[in-house]
Amino acid sequence: MTRRNYIIRIMSRPHRPPIPLSEPQRRVLIQLRIEGTAPRTRLAQVLGMNGATVTRLTQSLLALGLIEERESPEAVARGRPLVPLTVSGRGGWAIGATPHPGWLELVLVDFRGRPLVHDTTPFDSPDPRVFARAVEARLQALAAAHGFMRGQFLGMGVAVPGYALSGDRNRRAVVDRVAGWDDVPLAEIIGDVLGMPVWIENDASVAGLAEYYQDGIIGRYRSVLTLFLGHGVGGGLIAERDLFLGEHGNAGEVGRLFPGHGDRPSGIDLLRTLRAEGVEVDSLADIDGLMATHRAIIDRWTDRVIEQLDLAVLSGIVWLDPGAIIVSGALPLPLLRRIADGLNAIGRRRGDKYRATLPPVLASTIGSKAVVIGAAMIPIHSITSHQAVI
Template identity: 60%
Template sequence: MSSPTRLILSEAQRRVVQHLRIHGPTARVHLAQTLGINPATLTRITQQLVEDIPTNSETGRGRPTIPVAIAGDGGWSVGATVHPGWLELVAIDFRGEILFEDTLPFTQNDPRVFARTVEARLRTLVAQRSFMRGRFLGLGVAVAGYAIDGDRNRRAVVDWIAPWDNIPLREVLGDVLGMPVWIENDAAAAALAEFYRPEIIRQHRSILVFFLGHGVGGGLIAERDLFSGEFHNAGEVGRLFPGSEPRPSGVDLLETLRRAGADVASLADLHGLLDPYRAVFDTWIARAAKQLTAATHSGVAWLDPGAVVISGALPQSVLDRLAAQVTEHCNRLFSGLRAPTPQIYASRLGSKAVVLGAALAPLHDVLESRR
């Protein structure tokens, strides 16, 4: 596998890439005018970062106006996360588009075994794919757990990955892998993935994301950057819903179905139960939507997001219905306000949002001024 390369962009380069990511392909002359960059300088500083988009359109006299877009081969990164019983990987190019997705059985809970498994699998995949020999930016790892003592690399984790608890994950994983590693909370990673969806990033600067998986988490994008908070725990909405009480989480839904007599082992089994247990789903969705509405109302009051996204590992029809009911409740709560209110979306990424957001972490870091 190619050696990881720390890609550092100048302020002008970041502005160009961000503009193209938000606004899509743009004629080079218009890009230079909009950003106030000399056309010759623009061409020089964007080598390997942008590419011409072929077009058959006629522009009249003179040379045709050829739009440019982000070049996929400007770099690539990988995201990884572990689930109960399996490991998930995804690689993306510099545009943020998926190069490959991969899953494999994994029952170990040792982070070092996780790192060695990821390294071995990546070596195999890279050997099979010639397009992955370009600039490798690093690995993002999404972890189910909140930061301890303000250190984003030390996490209080869920029980089934207990050996990951309160250890310097970036150093432990990086030492085994020999590459830059980004550690992120799973729900915060999902928020990053949701924000990079074209229909979101091209309309909104700030979003609030709820991720409903085994637990319930959240993530915040503020002014196009992932907001982590003073102690790197912004979006820990699970605190609003104690595990000892009914909550809008996947585990809670599983337990609700089991009490109703369903034989269900994991979230992957939910699709087959939608029809036979329709009434159970209806009741659970109605209750979860009210809980998410309360959290949304508070989040909107404090954060003023442009959008709220209901994301997670639940069936698409469940996410759709949750978003619709939260929208209905919020319309009543916001009625009479003259201020703009956020649009509420149901995610189309499903559980893949977590690993995709992990892969986006190295790329997002390159595009931000934070160092």
């Protein structure tokens, strides 16, 4: 059996983490993601385990290549229990993919969640099988260029602009531009073409996952609400360090608060606003170049969007009690920062004498890439997730 056939064979069961871990192993791994680095003594203390148990667990994770030691002169001088441990990027790699109008986007991340390759290619088909074949062609080229087949492949997450049907997250009600994806078993269709495990999830939900794994977020907050302003508007929820999807897989469908026949806090709405003012603009990628020349129009739109999103923010605070709220999306990062600042200002002015701790509203640092990075994080997150599948 060739190495390629072996890799395909061990990846033939979609939705099952290829590295099965025990609950104690998962606890050690997620704690290292939270802290970045920690010695065995720190892990024992924070996890409530004895030293021998932590030693045994970390040895097994070291053998699997999921964590690694970081030598330091002080740690070596004082003994192995103080050698810092961290999640190893060599523990595996994963792919995220999503279709856009006229192009598809791919990213490959290592086990730490660091993007290794970001790739875009022309693509314009509503058929998921054509999408899968286009992804396969790009992966073959990237594998040849970067040698990724030498590593352990964990699977691919696909971000879909649509909500789950009948409680089955593999079947989606989607937008017209990917009409062939509507109400079909996407994981099976795409996975059969690629010969690998495939996870399907809403684009805003995976954006929330990507935002949560960013430095300064996962180590500080247990629960986070992400508002993603792309072509539409959606939400991603992290509750107690896990992706919260709800009973039917549609938690975070913020767009239902803003019916499509009216003004919406979405990228498509911004394009329509600009076009109504006589501005020639084709896509959200053009907005950055208009920030200076058409600032008055964009400022008026932004002020209205801040007022609209306050309802979603307040609802999220009431129901989730998150540690932070992140404004993400396909808009320019300065525009996301302005929206976040405006929402914070509304919160400060509310004056309702509410004395509990309120979450800060933060702006994304990765913007539109959150979707494809989050899709790639699904196979990795599934290894330490408390959920059986995502």
